[in-house]
Amino acid sequence: MTLQTIAFEKREQLKQKPNSDQLGFGKYFTDHMFLMDYDEQKDWHNPRIVPYQSISVDPSAMIFHYGQTVFEGLKAYRTEDDQILLFRPENNMKRLNQSSKRMSIPEIDEEEVLHYLQQLIAIEQDWVPSAEGTSLYIRPVVIATDPNLSVEPSKTYTFMIILSPVGSYYPQGIKPVSIRVEQQYTRAVKGGTGTAKTAANYSGAYKAQEKATEQGLSQVLWLDGIEKKYIEEVGSMNVFFKIDGEVITPELNGSILEGITRKSTIELLNHWGIPVKEQKISMAELHAYYHNGKLEEAFGTGTAAVISPIGELIWENEKLVINEGQIGEVAKKLYDTITGIQTGKVKDRYGWTVEAASKTMNTSPSL
Amino acid sequence: MTLQTIAFEKREQLKQKPNSDQLGFGKYFTDHMFLMDYDEQKDWHNPRIVPYQSISVDPSAMIFHYGQTVFEGLKAYRTEDDQILLFRPENNMKRLNQSSKRMSIPEIDEEEVLHYLQQLIAIEQDWVPSAEGTSLYIRPVVIATDPNLSVEPSKTYTFMIILSPVGSYYPQGIKPVSIRVEQQYTRAVKGGTGTAKTAANYSGAYKAQEKATEQGLSQVLWLDGIEKKYIEEVGSMNVFFKIDGEVITPELNGSILEGITRKSTIELLNHWGIPVKEQKISMAELHAYYHNGKLEEAFGTGTAAVISPIGELIWENEKLVINEGQIGEVAKKLYDTITGIQTGKVKDRYGWTVEAASKTMNTSPSL
Numbered sequence: 154m155t156l157q158t159i160a161f162e163k164r165e166q167l168k169q170k171p172n173s174d175q176l177g178f179g180k181y182f183t184d185h186m187f188l189m190d191y192d193e194q195k196d197w198h199n200p201r202i203v204p205y206q207s208i209s210v211d212p213s214a215m216i217f218h219y220g221q222t223v224f225e226g227l228k229a230y231r232t233e234d235d236q237i238l239l240f241r242p243e244n245n246m247k248r249l250n251q252s253s254k255r256m257s258i259p260e261i262d263e264e265e266v267l268h269y270l271q272q273l274i275a276i277e278q279d280w281v282p283s284a285e286g287t288s289l290y291i292r293p294v295v296i297a298t299d300p301n302l303s304v305e306p307s308k309t310y311t312f313m314i315i316l317s318p319v320g321s322y323y324p325q326g327i328k329p330v331s332i333r334v335e336q337q338y339t340r341a342v343k344g345g346t347g348t349a350k351t352a353a354n355y356s357g358a359y360k361a362q363e364k365a366t367e368q369g370l371s372q373v374l375w376l377d378g379i380e381k382k383y384i385e386e387v388g389s390m391n392v393f394f395k396i397d398g399e400v401i402t403p404e405l406n407g408s409i410l411e412g413i414t415r416k417s418t419i420e421l422l423n424h425w426g427i428p429v430k431e432q433k434i435s436m437a438e439l440h441a442y443y444h445n446g447k448l449e450e451a452f453g454t455g456t457a458a459v460i461s462p463i464g465e466l467i468w469e470n471e472k473l474v475i476n477e478g479q480i481g482e483v484a485k486k487l488y489d490t491i492t493g494i495q496t497g498k499v500k501d502r503y504g505w506t507v508e509a510a511s512k513t514m515n516t517s518p519s520l
Numbered sequence: 521m522t523l524q525t526i527a528f529e530k531r532e533q534l535k536q537k538p539n540s541d542q543l544g545f546g547k548y549f550t551d552h553m554f555l556m557d558y559d560e561q562k563d564w565h566n567p568r569i570v571p572y573q574s575i576s577v578d579p580s581a582m583i584f585h586y587g588q589t590v591f592e593g594l595k596a597y598r599t600e601d602d603q604i605l606l607f608r609p610e611n612n613m614k615r616l617n618q619s620s621k622r623m624s625i626p627e628i629d630e631e632e633v634l635h636y637l638q639q640l641i642a643i644e645q646d647w648v649p650s651a652e653g654t655s656l657y658i659r660p661v662v663i664a665t666d667p668n669l670s671v672e673p674s675k676t677y678t679f680m681i682i683l684s685p686v687g688s689y690y691p692q693g694i695k696p697v698s699i700r701v702e703q704q705y706t707r708a709v710k711g712g713t714g715t716a717k718t719a720a721n722y723s724g725a726y727k728a729q730e731k732a733t734e735q736g737l738s739q740v741l742w743l744d745g746i747e748k749k750y751i752e753e754v755g756s757m758n759v760f761f762k763i764d765g766e767v768i769t770p771e772l773n774g775s776i777l778e779g780i781t782r783k784s785t786i787e788l789l790n791h792w793g794i795p796v797k798e799q800k801i802s803m804a805e806l807h808a809y810y811h812n813g814k815l816e817e818a819f820g821t822g823t824a825a826v827i828s829p830i831g832e833l834i835w836e837n838e839k840l841v842i843n844e845g846q847i848g849e850v851a852k853k854l855y856d857t858i859t860g861i862q863t864g865k866v867k868d869r870y871g872w873t874v875e876a877a878s879k880t881m882n883t884s885p886s887l
Binding site for chain 1: 545546547549553572574575576577578579580582583584585586587588589591622623624657659661663664667668669670671672673680682684704705706707708709710711712713718719720721722723724725726727729730745746747748755756
């Protein structure tokens with residue numbers, strides 16, 4: 154890793170920070186952001202931290218027309234002794250590059266960008282909230298910027314990192330959700346972009362989400378795009394089921410996103426000696442396990458919620474009430490352990506946390 | 521249709537126009553563009569024609585993260601007597617709204633927007649090139665602008681129309697292309713976004729195109745995402761085959777774009793009494809027709825090329841040379857007729873052309 158000199162333009166008038174009970178998700182942004190540009194001659198260049206501001210984009214820029222873009226999502230957490238921790242951020246950098254490969258976007262230097270992110274968080278450390286369940290959400294995103302309507306990979310890109318203090322996902326305490334099994338719309342299919350964290354996989358899902366919302370349900374369970382039989386994901390989370398003492402999650406089949414919370418969940422279950430399998434599982438099989446009393450728990454995993462217990466699954470006209478609509482033991486233990494490690498309350502035996510910036514650090518690092 | 525008052529801010533210093541042999545595709549943009557905004561209170565509002573310029577977009581704007589966007593592509597042609605014609609533009613406006621429905625984007629008033637487009641073209645009429653094969657490419661696009669990272673439909677949008685003079689698709693005369701049948705990557709699948717003209721369907725195809733380019737082939741033939749057996753599209757065009765005197769094109773199955781040149785091709789073939797069928801056709805069937813000598817022609821249809829004859833199909837390790845690599849009679853007649861109607865050289869018996877603006881019109885319409 155050869156670090157490029159990073160320029161820092163400080164905002165003159167800092168913003169007022171919102172109260173932690175107003176945060177919500179992704180509504181407020183911090184004082185500064187990170188930017189870096191790419192072109193074929195200079196590769197990734199001009200890394201800089203500047204005041205958070207609108208960017209100027211040509212109306213013909215490829216991002217507006219052909220969706221060549223990738224992003225990541227991770228969080229920084231404030232510990233009780235005012236450390237700021239990141240959770241397995243090297244995995245996000247690695248996945249960003251995997252997504253970029255799929256979308257024909259030039260890869261970044263993972264270590265280098267992680268270092269820039271740490272510098273940005275050091276500058277913005279006062280923005281990391283401290284209330285229970287809150288965190289600083291980190292959104293790296295790469296966009297194609299060529300002002301050119303040809304349907305082909307862009308020759309120029311902008312990489313941005315923006316930061317948003319976010320509220321608790323469970324302001325009223327963790328509560329299982331009701332999920333609609335989607336039979337008509339498809340999120341992703343083998344050979345498509347489902348394994349990449351890219352724009353294409355998100356807004357295409359809004360129609361299915363609308364149908365769930367109309368029925369008063371909070372999210373969608375996606376089935377495979379080929380046979381509409383096998384379970385893939387829930388909303389924008391991976392999904393796990395506890396069946397007869399064993400935990401099962403759909404295997405990475407080429408259309409499922411490789412979640413970092415998914416990976417951490419599998420690793421924790423292994424450490425705990427709870428059997429866990431990555432395999433194909435159909436909705437019909439799950440339905441059978443439900444009716445013979447073997448479906449014990451269901452939950453989603455993702456950066457936003459960490460663990461989201463599923464209380465009800467609505468499949469066609471049947472409602473499957475799981476674990477009497479209560480959070481299960483395994484889901485609870487996973488939630489407490491992962492959020493505990495993230496916030497420094499539970500000892501990190503696995504080396505998952507990385508210090509982003511500490512209160513005692515110089516707030517104007519030599520940039 | 522109630523037309524809103526449209527504001528016009530004229531560019532002070534007009535750009536120098538490129539020579540028609542330098543045009544290429546989508547590289548040069550005219551002096552002005554059309555903009556219109558949407559919010560929940562005001563619906564679509566503030567239609568305006570302003571100097572072509574970069575727009576200012578918040579880094580958290582939903583377009584950069586979740587790909588909620590739709591677009592269209594059509595062309596204005598200059599006739600020998602200096603009329604400017606559009607080709608079936610009401611179909612583009614209709615399809616824009618169909619795409620918007622799929623992507624949870626508020627629909628536009630089709631007639632109203634067509635009227636605004638005509639005003640924009642009236643202002644930019646000197647940009648419509650006159651050389652053989654050239655035209656003014658028109659790109660309407662809607663982008664989601666909410667500065668909010670929630671995975672949900674935006675509450676605000678910007679609609680833009682930009683114009684680009686484009687060169688001949690066939691500067692050396694119409695020439696059949698070599699196409700690679702793609703077996704690994706998938707363009708679209710039933711239940712996904714394949715029928716919508718939206719960013720998601722384009723950059724996801726770059727990897728497959730890269731593989732074709734590496735083999736010196738110009739485009740990709742897409743198979744269905746479910747069984748990888750049935751033919752769907754070619755590159756970003758619809759595809760037709762002449763087999764034993766009959767023309768066959770894949771039926772609109774929920775993952776194929778409903779092309780306007782496709783529709784015009786089917787209508788012309790019907791007028792000419794050439795049998796044409798929309799039906800499922802597998803690559804294996806096509807291969808069999810090839811080997812028993814019944815595959816007579818293959819061609820793509822789309823706005824950019826109009827008709828693109830296919831000279832060779834490379835499927836796995838076999839090369840299928842179609843019609844000795846020459847353009848077929850039907851493809852040639854379609855090309856001559858459609859481009860003839862578009863440019864006023866062939867009488868428009870079908871009411872397909874709409875006058876966009878004529879040289880004798882006031883170049884400063886009362887806006």
